[in-house]
Amino acid sequence: MRIVVLTKPVPDPASGGERLGPDGRLDRANSPAVVNGNDEYVLEKALKLVEAAGEGEVVLLTMAPANAPETMRKALAMGATSGVLVTDPAIEGSDTVATTRILAAALKTLEFDLVFAGVDTSDGTSGLVAPGVAVLTGLPYLSYAATIEPDTNARTVRVRRITADGYDVLEAPLPALISGTQALGEPRYPSLKGIMAARSKEITTIGLSDLGIDPATVGLAGATTKVVGSQPPEPRAATRVVREAPDEAARQVVALLAERRII
Protein backbone atom coordinates (compact mmCIF):
# COMPACT_ATOMS: atom_id res chain seq x y z
CA MET A 1 0.00 0.00 0.00
CA ARG A 2 1.62 3.19 -1.19
CA ILE A 3 -0.26 6.42 -0.43
CA VAL A 4 0.68 9.92 -1.57
CA VAL A 5 -0.71 12.65 0.67
CA LEU A 6 -0.97 16.19 -0.69
CA THR A 7 0.14 18.41 2.16
CA LYS A 8 0.31 22.17 2.19
CA PRO A 9 2.12 24.44 4.64
CA VAL A 10 -0.38 27.15 5.57
CA PRO A 11 -0.05 30.20 7.79
CA ASP A 12 -0.92 29.18 11.33
CA PRO A 13 -4.53 30.38 11.69
CA ALA A 14 -3.98 30.74 15.43
CA SER A 15 -0.95 33.00 15.02
CA GLY A 16 -2.84 36.00 13.73
CA GLY A 17 0.29 36.83 11.75
CA GLU A 18 -1.09 36.46 8.22
CA ARG A 19 -0.71 39.45 5.94
CA LEU A 20 -0.88 40.35 2.28
CA GLY A 21 2.21 41.02 0.20
CA PRO A 22 2.47 44.00 -2.18
CA ASP A 23 0.84 41.94 -4.96
CA GLY A 24 -2.28 41.45 -2.84
CA ARG A 25 -1.51 37.77 -2.27
CA LEU A 26 -0.72 36.05 1.00
CA ASP A 27 2.81 36.85 2.16
CA ARG A 28 3.90 33.26 2.83
CA ALA A 29 7.52 34.07 3.66
CA ASN A 30 6.51 36.11 6.71
CA SER A 31 3.68 33.99 8.12
CA PRO A 32 4.47 31.17 10.59
CA ALA A 33 3.51 27.92 8.86
CA VAL A 34 1.79 24.73 10.03
CA VAL A 35 0.55 21.65 8.18
CA ASN A 36 -2.95 22.38 6.86
CA GLY A 37 -5.56 21.01 9.30
CA ASN A 38 -7.55 18.91 6.81
CA ASP A 39 -4.30 17.45 5.43
CA GLU A 40 -3.48 16.14 8.91
CA TYR A 41 -6.71 14.12 8.97
CA VAL A 42 -5.98 12.39 5.67
CA LEU A 43 -2.34 11.88 6.67
CA GLU A 44 -3.50 10.18 9.86
CA LYS A 45 -5.81 7.94 7.84
CA ALA A 46 -2.98 7.09 5.42
CA LEU A 47 -0.67 6.16 8.31
CA LYS A 48 -3.36 3.96 9.89
CA LEU A 49 -4.03 2.16 6.59
CA VAL A 50 -0.35 1.45 6.00
CA GLU A 51 0.06 0.28 9.61
CA ALA A 52 -2.94 -2.02 9.24
CA ALA A 53 -1.62 -3.39 5.94
CA GLY A 54 1.70 -4.13 7.62
CA GLU A 55 3.59 -2.82 4.62
CA GLY A 56 3.78 0.24 2.44
CA GLU A 57 4.74 3.88 2.42
CA VAL A 58 3.17 7.27 2.97
CA VAL A 59 4.75 9.92 0.76
CA LEU A 60 4.07 13.63 1.20
CA LEU A 61 3.69 15.76 -1.93
CA THR A 62 3.98 19.48 -1.30
CA MET A 63 4.11 22.51 -3.58
CA ALA A 64 5.46 25.42 -1.59
CA PRO A 65 8.29 27.94 -1.11
CA ALA A 66 11.78 26.56 -0.50
CA ASN A 67 11.43 26.80 3.31
CA ALA A 68 8.63 24.17 3.28
CA PRO A 69 10.81 21.31 4.63
CA GLU A 70 10.53 22.91 8.10
CA THR A 71 6.78 22.29 8.00
CA MET A 72 7.05 18.98 6.12
CA ARG A 73 9.22 17.61 8.99
CA LYS A 74 6.18 17.95 11.26
CA ALA A 75 4.22 15.62 8.96
CA LEU A 76 7.21 13.28 8.67
CA ALA A 77 7.37 13.23 12.48
CA MET A 78 3.79 11.90 12.54
CA GLY A 79 5.10 8.91 10.59
CA ALA A 80 5.18 9.68 6.86
CA THR A 81 7.99 7.86 5.09
CA SER A 82 9.39 10.58 2.84
CA GLY A 83 8.47 13.78 1.05
CA VAL A 84 8.55 15.34 -2.38
CA LEU A 85 8.70 19.12 -2.53
CA VAL A 86 7.92 20.99 -5.74
CA THR A 87 9.49 24.39 -5.38
CA ASP A 88 10.61 27.05 -7.80
CA PRO A 89 10.89 30.83 -7.58
CA ALA A 90 8.38 31.03 -10.46
CA ILE A 91 5.56 29.31 -8.56
CA GLU A 92 5.13 32.19 -6.11
CA GLY A 93 1.67 33.68 -6.49
CA SER A 94 0.29 30.61 -8.29
CA ASP A 95 -3.51 30.42 -8.41
CA THR A 96 -5.57 27.23 -8.13
CA VAL A 97 -5.28 26.57 -11.88
CA ALA A 98 -1.47 26.57 -11.81
CA THR A 99 -1.32 24.72 -8.48
CA THR A 100 -3.56 22.01 -9.90
CA ARG A 101 -1.40 21.65 -13.02
CA ILE A 102 1.85 21.48 -11.04
CA LEU A 103 0.57 18.92 -8.52
CA ALA A 104 -0.93 16.77 -11.29
CA ALA A 105 2.37 16.84 -13.20
CA ALA A 106 4.29 15.90 -10.04
CA LEU A 107 1.89 13.05 -9.28
CA LYS A 108 2.53 11.60 -12.71
CA THR A 109 6.19 11.12 -11.71
CA LEU A 110 5.23 9.06 -8.62
CA GLU A 111 3.89 5.56 -8.04
CA PHE A 112 0.94 5.04 -5.74
CA ASP A 113 -2.20 3.08 -4.96
CA LEU A 114 -4.03 6.06 -3.47
CA VAL A 115 -3.70 9.83 -3.36
CA PHE A 116 -5.20 11.69 -0.40
CA ALA A 117 -5.87 15.40 -0.03
CA GLY A 118 -7.69 17.49 2.57
CA VAL A 119 -11.02 18.81 1.26
CA ASP A 120 -9.65 22.34 1.46
CA THR A 121 -6.84 24.40 2.95
CA SER A 122 -7.31 26.96 5.69
CA ASP A 123 -5.59 29.73 3.71
CA GLY A 124 -7.44 29.62 0.38
CA THR A 125 -10.44 27.46 1.46
CA SER A 126 -11.39 27.08 -2.20
CA GLY A 127 -11.67 23.27 -2.24
CA LEU A 128 -10.83 23.31 -5.96
CA VAL A 129 -7.43 21.64 -6.25
CA ALA A 130 -8.30 18.00 -5.49
CA PRO A 131 -11.07 17.68 -8.14
CA GLY A 132 -8.85 19.52 -10.62
CA VAL A 133 -5.91 17.19 -10.00
CA ALA A 134 -8.26 14.23 -10.51
CA VAL A 135 -9.24 15.60 -13.93
CA LEU A 136 -5.66 16.21 -15.05
CA THR A 137 -4.43 12.80 -13.88
CA GLY A 138 -7.54 10.90 -14.97
CA LEU A 139 -7.86 9.31 -11.53
CA PRO A 140 -11.26 8.31 -10.11
CA TYR A 141 -12.27 11.07 -7.67
CA LEU A 142 -13.97 10.31 -4.35
CA SER A 143 -14.54 13.42 -2.25
CA TYR A 144 -15.59 14.58 1.23
CA ALA A 145 -14.65 11.23 2.74
CA ALA A 146 -15.82 10.35 6.26
CA THR A 147 -14.39 6.83 5.93
CA ILE A 148 -11.86 5.24 3.55
CA GLU A 149 -11.69 1.44 3.18
CA PRO A 150 -9.31 0.02 0.58
CA ASP A 151 -9.52 -3.64 -0.41
CA THR A 152 -6.00 -4.53 -1.52
CA ASN A 153 -7.00 -7.95 -2.85
CA ALA A 154 -9.79 -6.64 -5.05
CA ARG A 155 -7.74 -3.48 -5.78
CA THR A 156 -10.72 -1.24 -4.96
CA VAL A 157 -11.52 1.44 -2.41
CA ARG A 158 -14.79 2.36 -0.70
CA VAL A 159 -15.49 5.82 0.64
CA ARG A 160 -18.39 7.24 2.60
CA ARG A 161 -18.90 10.66 1.04
CA ILE A 162 -20.63 13.20 3.29
CA THR A 163 -23.72 14.63 1.59
CA ALA A 164 -26.41 17.06 2.71
CA ASP A 165 -28.67 14.11 3.63
CA GLY A 166 -26.21 11.56 4.98
CA TYR A 167 -23.63 9.56 3.05
CA ASP A 168 -23.09 8.21 -0.44
CA VAL A 169 -20.99 5.06 -0.41
CA LEU A 170 -18.67 5.32 -3.43
CA GLU A 171 -16.49 2.59 -4.88
CA ALA A 172 -13.64 2.87 -7.35
CA PRO A 173 -10.70 0.81 -8.59
CA LEU A 174 -7.18 1.68 -7.44
CA PRO A 175 -5.40 3.96 -8.00
CA ALA A 176 -7.80 6.70 -6.96
CA LEU A 177 -7.75 10.21 -5.52
CA ILE A 178 -9.68 10.89 -2.33
CA SER A 179 -10.37 14.17 -0.53
CA GLY A 180 -10.98 13.71 3.18
CA THR A 181 -12.53 15.48 6.13
CA GLN A 182 -12.09 15.73 9.87
CA ALA A 183 -14.59 12.86 10.23
CA LEU A 184 -11.70 10.49 9.37
CA GLY A 185 -10.43 10.89 12.94
CA GLU A 186 -8.11 12.92 15.07
CA PRO A 187 -4.47 13.14 13.98
CA ARG A 188 -1.79 11.78 16.31
CA TYR A 189 0.78 13.92 18.02
CA PRO A 190 4.33 13.21 16.86
CA SER A 191 6.27 11.17 19.42
CA LEU A 192 9.76 12.21 20.45
CA LYS A 193 11.03 9.19 18.53
CA GLY A 194 9.05 10.33 15.51
CA ILE A 195 10.50 13.83 15.73
CA MET A 196 14.04 12.43 15.92
CA ALA A 197 13.42 10.05 13.02
CA ALA A 198 11.95 12.83 10.86
CA ARG A 199 15.27 14.69 10.84
CA SER A 200 16.88 12.06 8.64
CA LYS A 201 13.90 11.28 6.41
CA GLU A 202 14.33 12.12 2.77
CA ILE A 203 12.71 15.16 1.15
CA THR A 204 13.28 15.21 -2.61
CA THR A 205 13.11 18.65 -4.17
CA ILE A 206 12.01 19.10 -7.77
CA GLY A 207 11.53 22.22 -9.88
CA LEU A 208 9.29 23.23 -12.76
CA SER A 209 11.88 22.17 -15.35
CA ASP A 210 11.77 18.62 -13.95
CA LEU A 211 8.03 18.65 -14.70
CA GLY A 212 8.31 20.27 -18.12
CA ILE A 213 6.21 23.26 -17.05
CA ASP A 214 6.90 26.68 -18.57
CA PRO A 215 7.51 29.11 -15.67
CA ALA A 216 5.67 31.87 -17.55
CA THR A 217 2.41 29.90 -17.33
CA VAL A 218 2.37 29.67 -13.52
CA GLY A 219 2.92 31.97 -10.56
CA LEU A 220 1.79 35.55 -10.60
CA ALA A 221 2.69 35.83 -14.31
CA GLY A 222 0.23 33.10 -15.30
CA ALA A 223 -2.49 33.85 -12.77
CA THR A 224 -6.09 33.71 -14.02
CA THR A 225 -7.32 35.88 -11.15
CA LYS A 226 -5.98 39.04 -9.53
CA VAL A 227 -6.56 40.80 -6.25
CA VAL A 228 -7.85 44.30 -7.00
CA GLY A 229 -8.51 45.63 -3.53
CA SER A 230 -8.63 44.91 0.18
CA GLN A 231 -10.00 46.55 3.27
CA PRO A 232 -10.73 45.63 6.86
CA PRO A 233 -14.32 44.49 7.47
CA GLU A 234 -16.76 46.89 9.09
CA PRO A 235 -16.14 46.71 12.80
CA ARG A 236 -18.90 45.05 14.81
CA ALA A 237 -20.71 47.21 17.33
CA ALA A 238 -19.33 47.22 20.88
CA THR A 239 -20.18 44.15 22.95
CA ARG A 240 -22.82 44.54 25.64
CA VAL A 241 -21.60 42.74 28.73
CA VAL A 242 -24.38 41.40 30.97
CA ARG A 243 -23.37 40.48 34.50
CA GLU A 244 -26.83 40.32 36.09
CA ALA A 245 -28.29 37.19 37.72
CA PRO A 246 -29.59 34.50 35.29
CA ASP A 247 -33.25 35.62 35.30
CA GLU A 248 -32.47 39.25 34.60
CA ALA A 249 -29.73 38.29 32.10
CA ALA A 250 -32.22 36.05 30.25
CA ARG A 251 -34.72 38.93 30.10
CA GLN A 252 -32.06 41.12 28.49
CA VAL A 253 -31.11 38.41 25.96
CA VAL A 254 -34.72 37.82 24.93
CA ALA A 255 -35.37 41.58 24.78
CA LEU A 256 -32.42 41.95 22.36
CA LEU A 257 -33.77 39.15 20.16
CA ALA A 258 -37.22 40.76 20.13
CA GLU A 259 -35.79 44.21 19.39
CA ARG A 260 -33.90 42.79 16.40
CA ARG A 261 -37.02 40.92 15.24
CA ILE A 262 -35.26 37.57 15.52
CA ILE A 263 -38.15 36.19 17.58
Added chain:
Amino acid sequence: MAGIWVHGEIAGDGSLAKLSTEVATLARAIAADTGGAEVVGIVIGSKPSTSADELARFVPKVLTVTEPTTADHAAGMIVAQRLAALIEAHQPDIVMTGAGPEGRDLAGALSALTGWGVLANATGLTGSPDGPVATHSVFGGKLLTESALSVGKGIVTVRPNSVTAEPADSAGTVEDATASGDLAQPTVPVVERLPAESKAASIDDARIIVAGGRGVGGPDGFGLIEELAAALGGAVGATRAAVDSGWIPYSQQIGQTGKIVKPQLYLAMGISGAIQHKVGMQTASTIVAVNRDPDAPIADFADMIVIGDLVEVGNAILAELRERKS
Protein backbone atom coordinates in the same frame (compact mmCIF):
# COMPACT_ATOMS: atom_id res chain seq x y z
CA MET B 1 -23.64 39.06 -26.09
CA ALA B 2 -21.89 38.07 -22.92
CA GLY B 3 -23.46 35.28 -20.96
CA ILE B 4 -23.60 34.55 -17.24
CA TRP B 5 -24.49 30.97 -16.46
CA VAL B 6 -25.91 29.78 -13.17
CA HIS B 7 -25.43 26.14 -12.33
CA GLY B 8 -28.58 24.77 -10.71
CA GLU B 9 -27.59 22.19 -8.11
CA ILE B 10 -30.00 19.30 -7.68
CA ALA B 11 -30.55 18.34 -4.02
CA GLY B 12 -30.92 14.74 -2.81
CA ASP B 13 -34.72 14.86 -3.16
CA GLY B 14 -34.59 16.17 -6.73
CA SER B 15 -35.47 19.75 -5.83
CA LEU B 16 -33.24 22.78 -6.46
CA ALA B 17 -30.64 23.49 -3.76
CA LYS B 18 -31.47 26.72 -1.93
CA LEU B 19 -27.95 27.97 -2.56
CA SER B 20 -28.64 27.94 -6.31
CA THR B 21 -31.51 30.40 -5.84
CA GLU B 22 -29.08 32.76 -4.10
CA VAL B 23 -26.48 32.34 -6.86
CA ALA B 24 -29.19 33.09 -9.46
CA THR B 25 -30.28 36.22 -7.58
CA LEU B 26 -26.69 37.46 -7.51
CA ALA B 27 -26.23 36.68 -11.22
CA ARG B 28 -29.26 38.82 -12.11
CA ALA B 29 -27.96 41.66 -9.95
CA ILE B 30 -24.60 41.85 -11.73
CA ALA B 31 -25.84 41.17 -15.28
CA ALA B 32 -26.87 44.74 -16.01
CA ASP B 33 -23.42 46.04 -15.00
CA THR B 34 -21.60 43.37 -17.00
CA GLY B 35 -22.43 44.65 -20.48
CA GLY B 36 -26.07 43.58 -20.41
CA ALA B 37 -25.16 39.93 -20.03
CA GLU B 38 -27.80 37.27 -20.60
CA VAL B 39 -28.38 35.13 -17.51
CA VAL B 40 -28.97 31.45 -18.22
CA GLY B 41 -29.59 28.66 -15.73
CA ILE B 42 -28.07 25.24 -16.41
CA VAL B 43 -29.43 22.08 -14.80
CA ILE B 44 -27.75 18.76 -15.52
CA GLY B 45 -28.92 15.49 -14.00
CA SER B 46 -30.91 12.30 -14.45
CA LYS B 47 -34.18 14.16 -13.79
CA PRO B 48 -33.48 17.87 -14.17
CA SER B 49 -37.02 19.18 -14.72
CA THR B 50 -38.11 19.87 -11.11
CA SER B 51 -34.96 21.85 -10.36
CA ALA B 52 -35.10 23.56 -13.75
CA ASP B 53 -38.67 24.78 -13.14
CA GLU B 54 -37.64 26.18 -9.76
CA LEU B 55 -34.56 27.87 -11.23
CA ALA B 56 -36.72 29.42 -13.98
CA ARG B 57 -38.45 31.48 -11.29
CA PHE B 58 -35.12 33.27 -10.83
CA VAL B 59 -33.62 33.56 -14.33
CA PRO B 60 -35.07 34.31 -17.79
CA LYS B 61 -33.91 31.06 -19.38
CA VAL B 62 -32.90 27.59 -18.18
CA LEU B 63 -31.19 24.92 -20.25
CA THR B 64 -31.52 21.31 -19.10
CA VAL B 65 -29.37 18.34 -19.97
CA THR B 66 -30.73 14.91 -19.08
CA GLU B 67 -27.77 12.82 -17.96
CA PRO B 68 -28.88 9.39 -16.69
CA THR B 69 -25.51 8.40 -15.17
CA THR B 70 -25.80 10.93 -12.32
CA ALA B 71 -28.61 8.82 -10.83
CA ASP B 72 -26.19 6.22 -9.48
CA HIS B 73 -22.74 7.80 -9.84
CA ALA B 74 -20.91 10.64 -8.07
CA ALA B 75 -22.40 13.59 -9.94
CA GLY B 76 -19.82 16.37 -9.73
CA MET B 77 -17.31 15.03 -12.23
CA ILE B 78 -20.02 14.03 -14.70
CA VAL B 79 -21.83 17.37 -14.51
CA ALA B 80 -18.50 19.20 -14.96
CA GLN B 81 -17.81 17.34 -18.20
CA ARG B 82 -21.29 18.01 -19.59
CA LEU B 83 -21.00 21.66 -18.57
CA ALA B 84 -17.59 21.93 -20.26
CA ALA B 85 -19.15 20.62 -23.49
CA LEU B 86 -22.00 23.17 -23.23
CA ILE B 87 -19.47 25.96 -22.64
CA GLU B 88 -17.59 24.90 -25.76
CA ALA B 89 -20.80 25.04 -27.79
CA HIS B 90 -22.37 28.23 -26.37
CA GLN B 91 -19.37 30.32 -25.23
CA PRO B 92 -20.62 31.99 -22.05
CA ASP B 93 -18.21 34.28 -20.16
CA ILE B 94 -19.00 33.43 -16.57
CA VAL B 95 -20.21 30.27 -14.84
CA MET B 96 -21.49 30.69 -11.28
CA THR B 97 -22.11 27.94 -8.75
CA GLY B 98 -22.44 27.50 -5.01
CA ALA B 99 -19.38 27.19 -2.78
CA GLY B 100 -20.75 24.15 -0.94
CA PRO B 101 -19.22 20.67 -1.40
CA GLU B 102 -21.09 19.99 -4.67
CA GLY B 103 -20.26 23.38 -6.18
CA ARG B 104 -16.60 23.13 -5.19
CA ASP B 105 -16.21 19.68 -6.73
CA LEU B 106 -17.91 20.95 -9.88
CA ALA B 107 -15.90 24.17 -10.08
CA GLY B 108 -12.55 22.47 -9.46
CA ALA B 109 -13.18 19.89 -12.16
CA LEU B 110 -14.60 22.47 -14.58
CA SER B 111 -11.61 24.77 -14.03
CA ALA B 112 -9.22 21.92 -14.89
CA LEU B 113 -11.30 20.97 -17.96
CA THR B 114 -11.51 24.54 -19.31
CA GLY B 115 -8.38 26.18 -17.90
CA TRP B 116 -10.64 28.91 -16.52
CA GLY B 117 -9.77 30.70 -13.30
CA VAL B 118 -12.06 30.68 -10.28
CA LEU B 119 -13.13 33.51 -8.01
CA ALA B 120 -13.70 31.24 -5.02
CA ASN B 121 -16.00 31.68 -2.03
CA ALA B 122 -17.45 35.03 -3.03
CA THR B 123 -19.43 36.64 -0.21
CA GLY B 124 -20.44 39.45 -2.55
CA LEU B 125 -20.24 40.16 -6.25
CA THR B 126 -20.48 43.31 -8.33
CA GLY B 127 -20.60 43.63 -12.09
CA SER B 128 -18.33 45.80 -14.21
CA PRO B 129 -17.72 46.12 -17.95
CA ASP B 130 -14.46 44.18 -17.36
CA GLY B 131 -16.26 41.34 -15.62
CA PRO B 132 -17.33 40.49 -12.11
CA VAL B 133 -15.50 41.60 -8.97
CA ALA B 134 -15.86 39.23 -6.04
CA THR B 135 -15.49 39.98 -2.34
CA HIS B 136 -13.88 37.38 -0.11
CA SER B 137 -13.40 37.17 3.62
CA VAL B 138 -9.83 36.03 4.37
CA PHE B 139 -7.54 35.38 7.34
CA GLY B 140 -10.40 34.35 9.56
CA GLY B 141 -12.38 37.46 8.69
CA LYS B 142 -9.64 39.94 9.51
CA LEU B 143 -9.60 41.21 5.96
CA LEU B 144 -11.92 41.55 2.98
CA THR B 145 -10.28 41.22 -0.41
CA GLU B 146 -11.68 41.94 -3.85
CA SER B 147 -10.61 39.91 -6.84
CA ALA B 148 -11.29 39.84 -10.55
CA LEU B 149 -10.50 37.58 -13.50
CA SER B 150 -7.27 38.35 -15.39
CA VAL B 151 -8.87 37.20 -18.61
CA GLY B 152 -12.50 37.69 -19.60
CA LYS B 153 -13.82 34.25 -18.75
CA GLY B 154 -14.05 32.35 -15.53
CA ILE B 155 -15.94 30.62 -12.75
CA VAL B 156 -17.36 32.10 -9.54
CA THR B 157 -18.26 30.05 -6.45
CA VAL B 158 -20.64 31.79 -4.03
CA ARG B 159 -20.88 31.23 -0.28
CA PRO B 160 -24.27 30.30 1.20
CA ASN B 161 -26.32 33.19 2.62
CA SER B 162 -24.37 35.85 0.71
CA VAL B 163 -27.67 37.30 -0.55
CA THR B 164 -31.37 36.77 0.10
CA ALA B 165 -32.87 34.84 -2.80
CA GLU B 166 -35.52 36.81 -4.71
CA PRO B 167 -37.47 35.41 -7.68
CA ALA B 168 -37.52 37.46 -10.88
CA ASP B 169 -40.61 39.54 -11.79
CA SER B 170 -41.63 36.94 -14.35
CA ALA B 171 -40.74 33.28 -14.72
CA GLY B 172 -38.27 32.20 -17.39
CA THR B 173 -38.39 29.47 -20.00
CA VAL B 174 -36.99 25.94 -19.77
CA GLU B 175 -35.41 24.33 -22.82
CA ASP B 176 -33.70 20.99 -23.42
CA ALA B 177 -30.10 21.15 -24.53
CA THR B 178 -27.64 18.54 -25.72
CA ALA B 179 -24.15 18.21 -24.34
CA SER B 180 -22.19 16.02 -26.68
CA GLY B 181 -19.06 13.96 -26.21
CA ASP B 182 -17.87 11.01 -24.18
CA LEU B 183 -17.41 11.08 -20.43
CA ALA B 184 -13.63 10.72 -20.51
CA GLN B 185 -13.11 10.90 -16.74
CA PRO B 186 -13.73 7.74 -14.68
CA THR B 187 -17.30 7.53 -13.36
CA VAL B 188 -17.52 6.53 -9.70
CA PRO B 189 -20.57 4.43 -8.78
CA VAL B 190 -22.68 5.14 -5.70
CA VAL B 191 -23.15 1.63 -4.29
CA GLU B 192 -25.37 2.72 -1.42
CA ARG B 193 -27.00 5.86 0.00
CA LEU B 194 -27.06 6.01 3.79
CA PRO B 195 -29.15 8.41 5.88
CA ALA B 196 -27.37 10.59 8.45
CA GLU B 197 -26.99 9.06 11.94
CA SER B 198 -28.66 12.04 13.52
CA LYS B 199 -31.89 13.70 12.52
CA ALA B 200 -30.52 17.05 13.64
CA ALA B 201 -31.72 20.02 11.58
CA SER B 202 -29.13 21.20 9.06
CA ILE B 203 -27.03 24.18 10.10
CA ASP B 204 -26.23 25.19 6.50
CA ASP B 205 -29.26 27.37 5.90
CA ALA B 206 -30.49 27.78 9.49
CA ARG B 207 -31.79 31.24 10.42
CA ILE B 208 -31.02 30.61 14.07
CA ILE B 209 -28.20 28.45 15.45
CA VAL B 210 -27.67 27.54 19.09
CA ALA B 211 -24.17 26.15 19.46
CA GLY B 212 -22.33 24.42 22.27
CA GLY B 213 -18.65 24.10 22.99
CA ARG B 214 -16.42 22.41 25.50
CA GLY B 215 -18.16 24.39 28.25
CA VAL B 216 -21.32 22.33 27.72
CA GLY B 217 -19.52 19.55 29.58
CA GLY B 218 -20.82 16.42 27.86
CA PRO B 219 -23.44 14.81 25.62
CA ASP B 220 -26.12 15.33 28.26
CA GLY B 221 -25.34 19.03 28.30
CA PHE B 222 -26.36 19.19 24.65
CA GLY B 223 -29.91 18.41 25.82
CA LEU B 224 -30.20 22.02 26.97
CA ILE B 225 -28.69 23.28 23.69
CA GLU B 226 -31.28 21.24 21.78
CA GLU B 227 -34.11 22.58 23.95
CA LEU B 228 -32.98 26.13 23.29
CA ALA B 229 -32.73 25.47 19.56
CA ALA B 230 -36.23 23.97 19.56
CA ALA B 231 -37.65 26.92 21.51
CA LEU B 232 -36.09 29.37 19.03
CA GLY B 233 -36.91 27.29 15.93
CA GLY B 234 -33.22 26.90 15.16
CA ALA B 235 -30.59 24.26 14.56
CA VAL B 236 -27.89 22.92 16.89
CA GLY B 237 -24.25 23.70 16.14
CA ALA B 238 -21.02 22.80 17.89
CA THR B 239 -17.32 23.50 18.13
CA ARG B 240 -14.65 21.04 17.08
CA ALA B 241 -13.89 20.26 20.73
CA ALA B 242 -17.48 19.11 21.29
CA VAL B 243 -17.44 17.05 18.06
CA ASP B 244 -14.03 15.49 18.82
CA SER B 245 -15.37 14.52 22.25
CA GLY B 246 -18.14 12.61 20.49
CA TRP B 247 -20.93 14.68 22.05
CA ILE B 248 -22.48 15.63 18.71
CA PRO B 249 -21.95 14.54 15.06
CA TYR B 250 -19.48 16.20 12.70
CA SER B 251 -22.34 17.40 10.48
CA GLN B 252 -23.10 20.05 13.14
CA GLN B 253 -19.54 21.38 13.44
CA ILE B 254 -18.94 25.04 12.72
CA GLY B 255 -15.49 26.43 11.99
CA GLN B 256 -12.36 25.94 10.01
CA THR B 257 -12.63 22.20 9.41
CA GLY B 258 -16.41 22.23 9.69
CA LYS B 259 -19.03 24.50 8.14
CA ILE B 260 -19.19 28.22 7.63
CA VAL B 261 -22.58 29.62 8.59
CA LYS B 262 -24.26 33.00 8.45
CA PRO B 263 -27.45 32.88 10.53
CA GLN B 264 -29.54 35.79 11.81
CA LEU B 265 -28.79 34.70 15.36
CA TYR B 266 -25.84 32.74 16.72
CA LEU B 267 -26.33 31.83 20.37
CA ALA B 268 -22.96 30.55 21.59
CA MET B 269 -23.16 28.51 24.80
CA GLY B 270 -19.87 27.81 26.54
CA ILE B 271 -17.85 28.67 23.43
CA SER B 272 -14.63 30.60 23.95
CA GLY B 273 -14.51 31.87 20.36
CA ALA B 274 -11.05 30.66 19.31
CA ILE B 275 -10.08 31.68 15.78
CA GLN B 276 -10.74 28.18 14.36
CA HIS B 277 -14.38 28.50 15.45
CA LYS B 278 -14.71 32.22 14.79
CA VAL B 279 -14.01 31.82 11.06
CA GLY B 280 -17.14 29.70 10.78
CA MET B 281 -19.65 32.05 12.44
CA GLN B 282 -18.39 35.60 12.72
CA THR B 283 -20.60 36.93 9.95
CA ALA B 284 -23.78 36.00 11.86
CA SER B 285 -26.01 39.07 12.07
CA THR B 286 -26.40 38.86 15.84
CA ILE B 287 -24.06 36.95 18.14
CA VAL B 288 -25.06 36.33 21.75
CA ALA B 289 -22.65 34.43 24.00
CA VAL B 290 -23.08 32.85 27.40
CA ASN B 291 -19.76 32.20 29.07
CA ARG B 292 -18.27 32.01 32.52
CA ASP B 293 -15.10 33.76 31.39
CA PRO B 294 -15.42 37.51 30.74
CA ASP B 295 -12.02 37.39 29.00
CA ALA B 296 -13.01 34.71 26.47
CA PRO B 297 -12.14 35.83 22.89
CA ILE B 298 -15.84 35.76 21.97
CA ALA B 299 -16.35 38.77 24.26
CA ASP B 300 -14.51 40.80 21.59
CA PHE B 301 -16.90 40.10 18.74
CA ALA B 302 -20.27 39.11 20.23
CA ASP B 303 -23.07 41.67 20.29
CA MET B 304 -23.92 40.58 23.81
CA ILE B 305 -22.15 38.34 26.29
CA VAL B 306 -23.78 37.07 29.46
CA ILE B 307 -21.21 36.27 32.11
CA GLY B 308 -22.51 33.27 34.00
CA ASP B 309 -23.17 29.57 34.22
CA LEU B 310 -24.53 28.30 30.92
CA VAL B 311 -26.96 25.85 32.51
CA GLU B 312 -28.47 28.50 34.78
CA VAL B 313 -28.58 31.17 32.10
CA GLY B 314 -29.72 28.70 29.42
CA ASN B 315 -32.62 27.52 31.57
CA ALA B 316 -33.54 31.11 32.38
CA ILE B 317 -33.59 31.96 28.65
CA LEU B 318 -35.79 28.92 28.04
CA ALA B 319 -38.20 30.05 30.77
CA GLU B 320 -38.26 33.59 29.39
CA LEU B 321 -38.95 32.35 25.85
CA ARG B 322 -41.80 30.13 27.08
CA GLU B 323 -43.30 32.95 29.10
CA ARG B 324 -43.18 35.18 26.04
CA LYS B 325 -45.00 32.60 23.94
CA SER B 326 -47.74 31.94 26.48
